[in-house]
Amino acid sequence: MELIDGKTTAAAIKEEIKAEVDQMIAAGMKRPHLAAVLVGHDGGSESYVKNKVIACEKCGFKSSLIRMEEDTTEKQLLDCIKKLNEDADVDGFIVQLPLPKHIDEQKVINAIDYHKDVDGIHPMNAGRMSLGLPSFISATPLGIITLLQRYNIPTSGKKCVVLGRSNIVGKPMAQLMMQKQYGDSTVTVCHSRSTTLKEECRQADIIIAAIGRPDFVTADMVKEGAVVIDVGTTRVADPDAKNGYRLNGDVKFDEVAPKCSYITPVPGGVGPMTICSLMKNTLAASQKTVYPD
Numbered sequence: 001m002e003l004i005d006g007k008t009t010a011a012a013i014k015e016e017i018k019a020e021v022d023q024m025i026a027a028g029m030k031r032p033h034l035a036a037v038l039v040g041h042d043g044g045s046e047s048y049v050k051n052k053v054i055a056c057e058k059c060g061f062k063s064s065l066i067r068m069e070e071d072t073t074e075k076q077l078l079d080c081i082k083k084l085n086e087d088a089d090v091d092g093f094i095v096q097l098p099l100p101k102h103i104d105e106q107k108v109i110n111a112i113d114y115h116k117d118v119d120g121i122h123p124m125n126a127g128r129m130s131l132g133l134p135s136f137i138s139a140t141p142l143g144i145i146t147l148l149q150r151y152n153i154p155t156s157g158k159k160c161v162v163l164g165r166s167n168i169v170g171k172p173m174a175q176l177m178m179q180k181q182y183g184d185s186t187v188t189v190c191h192s193r194s195t196t197l198k199e200e201c202r203q204a205d206i207i208i209a210a211i212g213r214p215d216f217v218t219a220d221m222v223k224e225g226a227v228v229i230d231v232g233t234t235r236v237a238d239p240d241a242k243n244g245y246r247l248n249g250d251v252k253f254d255e256v257a258p259k260c261s262y263i264t265p266v267p268g269g270v271g272p273m274t275i276c277s278l279m280k281n282t283l284a285a286s287q288k289t290v291y292p293d
């Protein structure tokens with residue numbers, strides 16, 4: 001069994017990005033600029049955004065954090081997005097999800113200029129990605145594809161089971177694994193209504209678990225030699241941990257790992273790659289490689 005080390009891989013990629021940014025600056029180009037909008041004070045969102053700001057520093061990007069209160073109106077948020085769309089210095093921006101319940105999330109996503117949608121969640125990017133056209137690809141699925149590539153894990157013609165069908169992970173992941181230029185796999189998607197989920201998993205060469213159910217994937221669901229990618233990050237109470245909780249994956253790691261050819265840990269697997277992909281997308285936005293005109 002080989003452990004897929006997302007932390008080390010992400011650190012290496014951030015150094016590569018930094019070297020590219022240094023060259024851009026030396027050539028007189030503008031420093032890439034990522035902005036993040038954070039509405040409210042959700043603990044998880046605060047720490048995700050903080051990590052994104054730290055990653056920007058590591059990559060040599062400029063970053064801006066726009067904080068808005070929990071009672072921000074939808075109109076105020078849409079006005080903020082309009083300003084960011086029009087700000088020529090901002091190459092890309094993200095609106096940290098989830099948003100407070102009184103704000104229509106899809107309306108907010110639709111308002112983002114897709115040229116600056118480095119999270120790859122605007123329908124234009126999601127649709128273009130599905131068609132195999134140049135687009136900003138949702139950060140977590142892109143991070144997983146990068147891990148599979150960097151570890152030279154064969155995916156072409158393999159049977160891949162994706163657990164979960166969310167717009168930000170499951171759906172784009174399944175699309176990428178199916179497409180010829182990425183996974184080129186035979187893909188099955190399972191969700192909460194799937195009646196043959198265990199049987200599907202047992203036949204899979206690659207399992208990508210993104211359901212947010214701690215320890216859901218057990219050893220009896222995994223065939224010998226399978227590749228297992230664990231996207232799940234659920235906070236579970238842990239009196240021994242500094243903050244009183246730890247992040248738990250969707251895979252029962254201790255019993256599944258011995259059966260795998262490759263497996264990602266939680267934390268230190270997919271998580272660091274998600275932020276790294278956001279940085280890659282921001283660099284691409286600043287270099288206008290996805291949308292040249």
Ligand code: NAP
Nearest residue numbers: 140164165166169191192210211212231232233270271274
């Ligand atoms: P989500 O929007 O809640 O979607 C969960 C999906 O899992 C849904 O499609 C749901 O099915 C399915 N599901 C839930 N319970 C199930 C069960 N018992 N059996 C089969 N399917 C089940 O979640 P998400 O945003 O995709 O995130 C999934 C997990 O990944 C979470 O733990 C999240 O924290 C984590 N995550 C991690 C990163 C990272 O960077 N590491 C990034 C994003 C998300 P239905 O559609 O039928 O409801």
